[in-house]
Amino acid sequence: YVRGVSGQPPAVPVDFCTLEQRAKEAMSPEAFGYVAGGAGMERTMASNRQGFDRWAIVPRMLRDVSVRDASVEIFGTRYNSPHMLAPIGVLEMAHAEADLAVARAARRENVPMIFSNQASVPMEDCARELGETPRFFQLYWSVSNDLVKSLVQRAEEAGCEAIVVTLDTTLLGWRTRDLDLAYLPFLRGKGIAQYTSDPVFRRLLKEDELDQEVGPERKVNLSTIRVLMELAGNYPDGFFKSLTSGEALAAVRKFTGIYSRPSLTWEDLSFLRECTELPIVLKGICHVEDAKLAREHGIDGIVVSNHGGRQVDGALSSIEALPAIAEAVGDDLTIFFDSGIRTGADVFKAVALGADAVLVGRPYVYGLAAGGEEGVVEVLRNFKADFDLTMGLAGCRTIEEVRQATLVER
Numbered sequence: 001y002v003r004g005v006s007g008q009p010p011a012v013p014v015d016f017c018t019l020e021q022r023a024k025e026a027m028s029p030e031a032f033g034y035v036a037g038g039a040g041m042e043r044t045m046a047s048n049r050q051g052f053d054r055w056a057i058v059p060r061m062l063r064d065v066s067v068r069d070a071s072v073e074i075f076g077t078r079y080n081s082p083h084m085l086a087p088i089g090v091l092e093m094a095h096a097e098a099d100l101a102v103a104r105a106a107r108r109e110n111v112p113m114i115f116s117n118q119a120s121v122p123m124e125d126c127a128r129e130l131g132e133t134p135r136f137f138q139l140y141w142s143v144s145n146d147l148v149k150s151l152v153q154r155a156e157e158a159g160c161e162a163i164v165v166t167l168d169t170t171l172l173g174w175r176t177r178d179l180d181l182a183y184l185p186f187l188r189g190k191g192i193a194q195y196t197s198d199p200v201f202r203r204l205l206k207e208d209e210l211d212q213e214v215g216p217e218r219k220v221n222l223s224t225i226r227v228l229m230e231l232a233g234n235y236p237d238g239f240f241k242s243l244t245s246g247e248a249l250a251a252v253r254k255f256t257g258i259y260s261r262p263s264l265t266w267e268d269l270s271f272l273r274e275c276t277e278l279p280i281v282l283k284g285i286c287h288v289e290d291a292k293l294a295r296e297h298g299i300d301g302i303v304v305s306n307h308g309g310r311q312v313d314g315a316l317s318s319i320e321a322l323p324a325i326a327e328a329v330g331d332d333l334t335i336f337f338d339s340g341i342r343t344g345a346d347v348f349k350a351v352a353l354g355a356d357a358v359l360v361g362r363p364y365v366y367g368l369a370a371g372g373e374e375g376v377v378e379v380l381r382n383f384k385a386d387f388d389l390t391m392g393l394a395g396c397r398t399i400e401e402v403r404q405a406t407l408v409e410r
């Protein structure tokens, strides 16, 4: 099933590092920096990988692994492997077909997709491409509860099976590659399609008075200053030199003022519970106490994640955080895992340490950049095949057996 061994060259490289290199060649330096980069000195990003190396699989023999079943049940739906597509914003930077290409690949491979709140394509368009393929919606909690409600309602109508609230990005991390390239995609109007397609956002946009007070040129200048002021808490002045103009800028400015609520607390979650009966998943949990609080607040699942090392440089690796969290809440909450998943062995280790399913992040973005829809299909096929082989070779026939598998800590 891996094309590379059947005489046909694979659509994109199988090896992650080669794939990353191919994606780098296909993308602008700014786009590649945005995707590949992490916060600060990228120490958390590095430890997301090193964390996996601290665990070793101990294969078992003579267990009749001729028939294997990697399927898992999540919120009442059965999936044929424990993989999902992580919510990734601004995919237009990787490929012109962006989320649409990913949705088509997800459908072909029957892998659930999590729509990003920062997507390049409105969720309704992706939903159409997905057909019956399961999907979740990832929410960034806006300062406007009306907007939150509207996004959640749209997600329900688009057939989403859960709402994933990302908690670790109420402020954008200190991403040095973007700062050095003076690049932030949102300031150029990228990755805000869920907003500009939203009726509540459009209403809020119209209510904005400032643009009517000034002529077109001053408008751009004033808006530029306002955008920078709104970001002043996160970035020093003067980093972002060239900005978009006109209406796009009005939308960008509104977006930067509204997309996230840093004042969010556990108490606010009851609002979301009132908005929807869908399962609620909290993404970005690293601390055992937060996992327990999630349970206390009636949350259905968590994503143990540090956002691929893009937020807190020096934070613990995601795989380091997983065992204690799984031990504390694994019986009560569905546990998703991401940050650093690159191979089938990584998936195996995450499941053995307590994850119900894993989210694949950068690998599929690189597949998209290097090969469009086919590239994403290839990456997903490789993950499934690699995981299936790792299962069998380690002596496991089912996910239940992977959960019981022996890992030793080096």
Ligand code: FNR
Pocket: 034, 035, 036, 048, 086, 087, 088, 089, 090, 116, 117, 118, 119, 138, 166, 283, 305, 306, 307, 308, 309, 338, 339, 340, 341, 359, 360, 361, 362, 363
């Ligand atoms: C992300 N991630 C992310 N998460 C989220 O909840 N909403 C989003 O819009 C985005 N956008 C985004 C863009 C890019 C370019 C990257 C690399 C990541 C985080 C993502 O869902 C996931 O947590 C990480 O990608 C997992 O880490 P790895 O596997 O990429 O290392």
